[in-house]
Amino acid sequence: MTEMSGAECIVEALKREGVNTIFGVIGGATMTIYDVLMDSDIKHILTRHEQGAAHMADGFARASGKVGVCMATSGPGATNLVTGINTAYIDSSPIVAFTGQVNTPSTDSNSSYMIGRDAFQEADIIGITAPITKYNMQIMKTEEIPEVVKKAFYIASTHRPGPVLVDIPKNTQTNTAEVNFPEKVVIRGYNTHYKADPIQLKRAVDLFVEAERPMVLAGGGIIISNASQELTKLAELLMMPVATSLMGKGSIPENHPLSIGMVGMHGQEANKLILEADVLLAIGIRFSDRTTGNLDEFCPDARIIHADIDPAEINKNIHVDVPIVADAKESLQALYSELTSRLHKRDKSVWSKRIKEARDLLGSYSPPEKRSINPQRIISELRRIVPYNTIVTTGVGQQQMWAAQYFKTYLPRTFMSSGGLGTMGYGLPAAIGAKVAKPDVTVIDIDGDGSFRMTEQELACSVMEEIPVIAVILNNRTLGMVAQWQRLFFNRRLTEVDLGYIPNFTKLAEAYGAKGVQVESMKGFSDAVKRAMKSDVTTVIDVAISPEENVFPMIPAGKGLKDTLWGL
Amino acid sequence: MERSHIISFLVENKPGVLFNVSNMFRKRSFNIESITVGTIEQTDISRMTITVKGDNKTVDQIVKQLNKLIDVIDVSILDRANSVVREMVLVKVCTKSLEDRTEVIHYANIFRGNIIDVSPDSLIIEVTGDSNKIDAFIDLVRNCDLNEIARTGITALSRGPINNHD
Numbered sequence: 001m002t003e004m005s006g007a008e009c010i011v012e013a014l015k016r017e018g019v020n021t022i023f024g025v026i027g028g029a030t031m032t033i034y035d036v037l038m039d040s041d042i043k044h045i046l047t048r049h050e051q052g053a054a055h056m057a058d059g060f061a062r063a064s065g066k067v068g069v070c071m072a073t074s075g076p077g078a079t080n081l082v083t084g085i086n087t088a089y090i091d092s093s094p095i096v097a098f099t100g101q102v103n104t105p106s107t108d109s110n111s112s113y114m115i116g117r118d119a120f121q122e123a124d125i126i127g128i129t130a131p132i133t134k135y136n137m138q139i140m141k142t143e144e145i146p147e148v149v150k151k152a153f154y155i156a157s158t159h160r161p162g163p164v165l166v167d168i169p170k171n172t173q174t175n176t177a178e179v180n181f182p183e184k185v186v187i188r189g190y191n192t193h194y195k196a197d198p199i200q201l202k203r204a205v206d207l208f209v210e211a212e213r214p215m216v217l218a219g220g221g222i223i224i225s226n227a228s229q230e231l232t233k234l235a236e237l238l239m240m241p242v243a244t245s246l247m248g249k250g251s252i253p254e255n256h257p258l259s260i261g262m263v264g265m266h267g268q269e270a271n272k273l274i275l276e277a278d279v280l281l282a283i284g285i286r287f288s289d290r291t292t293g294n295l296d297e298f299c300p301d302a303r304i305i306h307a308d309i310d311p312a313e314i315n316k317n318i319h320v321d322v323p324i325v326a327d328a329k330e331s332l333q334a335l336y337s338e339l340t341s342r343l344h345k346r347d348k349s350v351w352s353k354r355i356k357e358a359r360d361l362l363g364s365y366s367p368p369e370k371r372s373i374n375p376q377r378i379i380s381e382l383r384r385i386v387p388y389n390t391i392v393t394t395g396v397g398q399q400q401m402w403a404a405q406y407f408k409t410y411l412p413r414t415f416m417s418s419g420g421l422g423t424m425g426y427g428l429p430a431a432i433g434a435k436v437a438k439p440d441v442t443v444i445d446i447d448g449d450g451s452f453r454m455t456e457q458e459l460a461c462s463v464m465e466e467i468p469v470i471a472v473i474l475n476n477r478t479l480g481m482v483a484q485w486q487r488l489f490f491n492r493r494l495t496e497v498d499l500g501y502i503p504n505f506t507k508l509a510e511a512y513g514a515k516g517v518q519v520e521s522m523k524g525f526s527d528a529v530k531r532a533m534k535s536d537v538t539t540v541i542d543v544a545i546s547p548e549e550n551v552f553p554m555i556p557a558g559k560g561l562k563d564t565l566w567g568l
Numbered sequence: 569m570e571r572s573h574i575i576s577f578l579v580e581n582k583p584g585v586l587f588n589v590s591n592m593f594r595k596r597s598f599n600i601e602s603i604t605v606g607t608i609e610q611t612d613i614s615r616m617t618i619t620v621k622g623d624n625k626t627v628d629q630i631v632k633q634l635n636k637l638i639d640v641i642d643v644s645i646l647d648r649a650n651s652v653v654r655e656m657v658l659v660k661v662c663t664k665s666l667e668d669r670t671e672v673i674h675y676a677n678i679f680r681g682n683i684i685d686v687s688p689d690s691l692i693i694e695v696t697g698d699s700n701k702i703d704a705f706i707d708l709v710r711n712c713d714l715n716e717i718a719r720t721g722i723t724a725l726s727r728g729p730i731n732n733h734d
Contacts, residue, residue, distance in 0.1 A: 130588055131595045135638045138584075155638060189580065189641040312632035315625065 001180055006142040006173040007032040010098070011040050013149035016181060019069050021045060021060065021436055023053040027073020028121060029100025032173040045436065045465050048457040050077050052429040054084020055455065057095040059433025062416045063391055065226065067094045067157050068433060074100040075121030078167075079128065083423055085163045086132040090420030091247060092224060094161035096152045097133075099125050103171040104140055115169065125167055134162030139169060142177035150185050159192040160310045161224060194309060196326035196334055203322045204305045205338045207279045213351045214240045215277035217263060217291075220247030220419070221284015221308060221328045223412045228252065230332035231283070237339060239348050240281070241355045243270035245291045246404055247419040248284065254408040258355065261362055264291040265555045266401040269362040271564045274299060276354065281335075283307040284328040287317040288420065297560025307331040365405070375399065375474045375545050378525060379406035379446065382472065385526055386533070389414060390442045391434045395427040395451025398480040401551045403446040425454025431469040432462050442470070442533055449475040450499060459512035462538040470532045471540045473505055476547040484550050489557075509540035518542045572601065573627045574619050574653065574724050577634055577643040581607055581614040585639045589616065592637060598622070598630050602655075602721030613641065617723045646724050653724040656696045657706065662713035664689050672712055679705045690715065 004012070010033050014022070023045045026034045037044055047053040050072040057068030072081050078099040088095045102119040103111070113119045126138050135155045137148050145168075152164040208214055222231050228251050235242050235252065241260040242252045252259045263270045274280065280302040285291070292298040295318060306314055307324035314323040324331050379402050392407050394400040394417040409415040416434060418426040427445035435443040445452075452473050462469055483497040509516030515537055517528040525543060532539035552567045579585045586605060593600050601619040608615050620630060627645065634643045646653070663669035669691065676683055676693045679701065685692035695705045699722060706717060 126584065127587070130584075130591050187638060190638050310636070312629065312636050314632075316629060316632075 001178045003176055003178050005032070005036075005176045006139070006145055006168070007036045009142065009145040009177075009179055010149065010168065010173070011036045011042065013146050013181065014042060014069070015040065017067070017149065017153045019067075022069045022071055023047055023056040023060070023433065024071030024098075025050050025053060025073065025077060027077045027100060029074035029077075029102065029170045030071060030098075030168075030173075032170065033071070033098075033100075033168070045461065045467075047429070047461045049455065050080035051084050051425065052432075052455050052458040052461065054081045054095065054097060055087065055423075055426055055429035056433030056436070056458075057097070058084060058088045058091075058093045059393060059416060059430030060437045061088070061093050061095055061433075062430070063413055063434035064437035065224075065413065066437070067096055067153055069096050069098070071098040072100070073121065074102055074125075074170075075123045077121075078123050078125040082128060082132070083421075085129055085165065087418050087421045087423040087426060088163040089132045089134070091418065092161050092220060093163070094156040095163045096156050097163060097165045099165060099167050100173075101125070101138065101167045101169040104169045106171075125165065129165050132163070133165050134160075136165040136167065138167040139172045142172045142175045143179055145172070146179050146181040147185060150182055151187065154185055155187070155190065159190075194311065194325045194327070196307075196324050196331050200322050200324050201334055201338060204281075204324060204335060205342055207303050207305060207322065208238055208335070208339060209342055209344070211238070211279035212346070212348070213277050213354075214238050214279045214281070215274060215302075216240050216242045217245070217274065217280060217282040217285055218242055218248040218251040219245045219283065219285025219291075222248055222251035223284075225284060225309075225328035226412070227284070227329035227332055228412045230329050230336065232256065232258075234332050234336050234339075237336060237343070239352060239355075241270075241273060241358070243267070243274055245285055245288065245419070246417060249404060249415045250409040250412045251284075253410045255410060257359065260355070260358055262404055263561075265293065266405065266551050266553060267555075267561075267564070268365060268405060268553055269358040271553065271555070271561050273354070273358045275301075275561055277302045279303050279305065281305045281307065282320070283331065284309075286310075286313045290419075292318065292561075293555045293563070294558060294560035297562055299561075372521060373525070373543065373545060375402045375549060376406050377522065378472070378474065378543055378545075379403055381522060381526060382444070382446070382529060383407050385529055386442055386444065390444060391416065391431070391438060393417065393427045393430040393434060393443070393445045395445070395447040396422045396424045397448045397451055398476075398484065398549070398551050399446055399448040399451070399474045401481075402474070405551075407446065424451040427451060428462075428469070428471055429455050429458045431471070432458060432467050435467050435469050445469060445471040447471055447473050448480060449473055449477060449505070450479045452505075456508065459509065459514050459538060459540070463513040466536070468536055468538050470529065471538070472529075473540060473542050474545050475505065475542050476545050476549065477501060478547040480547065480549070481551070483547065487550070488554075505540055505542040509538075514538040514540055516540045516542065518544075520544070570621055570623055572619055572621050574617060574646040574648070574651065574722060575627070575631060575634070575643065576615065576617050576646050576724055576726075578608065578613050578615055578641040580639040580641065581612050582639070585614070586616075588637055588639060589634070592633055593630075596629075596633060598626065602719075604721045604723045606723075617721075619722050644726070646726055650728070651724050651726045653698050653722055654696055655699050655702050655722050656694065656720045657702045658684075658692055658694055658718045659706065659709055660690055660692045660716040661709055662690050662715055664713070668712060672709060675705070675708050681705070
């Protein structure tokens with residue numbers, strides 16, 4: 001037992017969790033913590049908006065696999081985290097968010113600066129974030145802090161990861177208490193270990209043994225579980241093509257002969273191939289509407305094996321034939337070892353030929369040549385010139401889908417995008433967070449002009465904190481995806497999508513102390529990227545593209561995979 | 569097929585848990601028909617009994633989502649045939665005439681209800697039983713000059729040996 005203040009407790013608990021970086025904005029209700037933080041080895045990165053702090057913690061977590069930490073003051077500081085927390089929640093990204101709070105209720109203080117009195121900068125962040133966190137806790141007494149922080153990191157990082165919020169009233173930071181730091185916590189309602197049911201495993205193996213056209217649909221769970229190698233091994237053993245969701249991108253190297261790209265609203269050859277499969281292993285995936293399209297038309301002829309660590313995902317959206325509730329890596333290992341002994345030679349030459357044909361077709365998706373600069377060419381060129389291990393983050397909209405289609409990803413944790421919530425503005429702060437986690441890796445935000453502006457102030461953070469990233473803005477001066485829907489489904493009635501010719505992104509970058517480059521040719525783009533990679537300051541590359549450009553293929557909302565539109 | 573299901577589950581007895589449970593129902597568009605909460609023999613645990621209407625798929629999803637809540641310790645669906653299901657109702661009835669009063673007391677006796685409050689022109693009757701019995705009693709006294717009804721909602725336990733939740 002040691003006597004210390006609540007603020008000291010927080011910092012000590014963070015150290016014990018191995019935290020070395022916190023993203024946040026200081027404020028009235030967190031000043032005591034920051035005062036202690038100042039003398040610790042933990043680095044604090046001052047963001048320019050709390051949303052940026054939450055996305056940076058998320059980007060840090062996705063790039064490193066460790067828990068990302070963000071901090072905000074009470075009231076508006078806390079509510080500004082909300083979009084970032086929800087983004088992390090729906091994409092199962094482990095972050096712990098700390099928020100300041102007004103004092104705990106007390107009868108012996110003649111002050112109304114306390115919870116429940118509508119105090120200055122009081123917000124019910126526990127109530128607000130309950131539906132968008134894996135768990136949240138409010139500290140009521142200083143002595144609870146060590147256990148609460150331990151619980152927060154444990155819950156955020158285990159089983160299906162997700163954000164946890166800890167709300168810390170100001171008086172619990174300043175009060176002192178005798179505290180004890182537990183080595184581990186026991187939470188009786190939280191079961192982290194699910195072992196695959198041997199009966200279901202056997203049923204899955206039976207299906208695979210007889211399958212003629214087996215296929216995998218891999219989701220973000222493969223990346224979270226670090227199961228890429230196991231996935232690739234099983235795919236090779238069974239000669240199964242691997243399609244991914246957006247979140248699963250990077251779970252198999254996209255230059256692997258069995259990688260067939262993304263399935264879904266903007267999926268390419270995989271949208272066709274998956275309908276031909278007779279056995280589908282969907283793993284680490286939650287069958288989001290953007291991945292499946294109309295559920296009735298999703299692989300109606302295939303037997304579906306669904307492996308996921310979260311039992312609530314089984315039969316939530318799709319009725320499956322074989323459920324496996326377990327960690328992705330463990331499921332893949334178990335299937336592999338069972339199958340090596342049971343697999344007998346089957347003639348797969350027809351399927352093999354079909355996979356090769358699909359891959360060749362995928363490779364032939366060439367960017368249209370009609371304009372010298374178009375987004376597809378820009379992204380393909382980017383892939384060609386940046387290193388193998390480059391991390392790409394994206395905004396949300398057309399640029400996100402072009403990045404998914406044309407930026408081939410070779411490693412897990414190198415493609416990061418707001419898949420579930422579709423948060424415009426995710427790209428830049430997530431890139432900064434990823435760069436903090438992987439300082440030696442090139443980090444590029446492929447963004448749109450609309451998305452970029454939602455969190456552009458974090459350029460100031462990247463410059464002042466010396467975290468150089470590259471932002472490629474595919475600038476169509478339009479809210480492009482909405483415009484695309486208006487062109488396709490609203491009779492070309494374009495409304496409220498024109499963003500105009502402002503700002504000048506080069507000048508905007510310069511105003512923040514970053515480098516700004518406007519490029520007008522492919523050569524100019526390549527040169528700008530090469531210079532930016534060598535630069536020790538953040539570079540914004542503004543690439544003007546046509547506002548008429550569409551993302552194809554596309555499944556219209558409510559339609560199924562077979563209704564994929566391949567172009568105009 | 570839509571029918572009524574009873575879900576009985578144990579939760580941590582601490583502030584915010586009821587909020588988290590009801591919030592999950594709200595956010596996933598499940599509808600609670602009735603809910604009862606109370607502590608069990610271990611005072612740090614509460615039992616919640618929720619009745620919901622829905623098909624099997626919906627109820628399966630509700631159970632899974634409840635299990636996913638960190639503060640929920642154990643969840644089970646009660647099979648009506650193997651459970652004791654009880655609800656209580658308090659009914660306040662105006663009994664201006666002696667005739668009315670006799671009739672109401674008569675009904676109360678048939679339903680093994682208790683008269684727990686008497687004033688010159690009203691009675692409060694307590695009836696306990698399964699929901700059908702409560703419905704039947706309310707239907708009967710509805711013809712009288714009915715003032716107020718308070719129903720507790722269902723609470724229930726499975727029959728047979730003790731389930732050890734630890």
